[in-house]
Amino acid sequence: MIKIDIRKKLQGAMGAMNLEVNLDIKDGEFVAISGESGSGKTTLLRILAGLEDSDGLIEVDGEIWQDSHNILTPQKRKIGFVFQDYALFENMNILQNLLYVNEDKALALYLLEMTQLQKLQSRHPNSLSGGQKQRVSICRAMMRKPKLLLLDEPLSALDPFMRTKLQQELLNLHKEFNTTTIMVSHDPSEIYKLATRAIVLQNGNIKVDGRTKEVLLKTQGSQKFSFEGELLELKKVDVIYIAIVAIGQQIVEVALSEKESYGFKVGQNITLSTKAFSPTVH
């Protein structure tokens, strides 16, 4: 059980902002945090790791990591941290990177085997691909036998194929070790696959906190499907209007009546959904 109740004043791009997070996380839970850039996601992870100071309480399994009297240094917290830029020790080979954290060679070899890296164990980080580096970085974090694993957009620098592969590996590791995990991610499919709980931060506060499915699935009531997109163009063709909408990587055309098209502006974020076979835009 992890209790977090922290406050910190931040200087963001939009001026001063208060980060205020109050969270209870159950053992073995996999929590995904998303939110706009500058909403305090990375700062929250860094505060949990002890890399930045803040006011308030952090308690992990009954052990106080931080309260008004004491703050444990990063060295004393059992944290596994995976950085977006891998941050491997360039002067050490892969196996040495793992053994630097913890001299348990059996665990190191087991983790390398799980992530199919055992053949690369004597290579240096600069000779690996991004996906391989990030796998080493995840293994290195697990070497600490962490009570809390923190992943800061771990897969965002990788191509889609490598992402899918590493998502599976993260899932395998989570099943195997059942480590309580907090991951910052912007990818809904990644969050859906990995996390059991999704939190959305906005301006330093928790805006949404719920089960992954409830947070991510946008359909409501009798809607059969629902997409969020950006209105790119709205043009009049004869008696109807055609809306061009970007949904993810796809561009979609939707026919609207004059009444339906009223009030929309190009560049606006819209929800596109349908009930039965009659599409509606609202």
Added chain:
Amino acid sequence: MFKILSSINYEPFFLSFKLASLTMTILFLISLPLSWYLSQTKSNIKPFIEAITALPIVLPPSVLGFYILWALSANSPLGAFFENVFGVKLVFSFTGLVVASCFYSLPFMVQPLQGGFESINKNMLEASYLAGKSKLQTIFRVALPNMKPALLSALIVTFAHTIGEFGVVLMVGGSIPGETKVASVAIYEMVEIMDYSTAHIYSIIMLSISFIVLLSVYLFNANYNKRFGFTK
């Protein structure tokens, strides 16, 4: 030719090397914590410390020499302290030369080390802290091994710069044979007494050593950057 070479007194060179090795070692120990602090701090006093550390680069050696001479003399508290407690005279002695060289060469050790520490990915250092390692372990096992060119530059340039110093050495040490008469001072003296052949030999030795030292630094860095894929 051999006769001339063997008749030359090489003592000033041994003295120069002894001085440079000692200065390099002492400065490394002093500069390591100082440059680490400068690379990590966001404190307002950082620019002041940086400016003071860089002073020896721009000050005329005579100014530096004068102040050091004044500070080390038996009339100053520091000089008196050394004379009373350790029985060491700092002015016109080898020990005084070492102290003076440490001031004179300080920026040549601190600046490359600070640059090296600053070039290390902060996340890499944090990853080491999160692995439970102390700052000291992080410096020796992660930071220094990942900045070998900067480390080598700091050590070699400090060494070479100490060998090459003249003004401060002359003012603080004078020219006592076997004690403070280092190579650069010896050359000056040879020219003064118009012994040009000895001056030539001394000078060509200094020139060759300096060139070889600098060449090896640049060769090492080129090779290191190629191996680790840096384009810098």
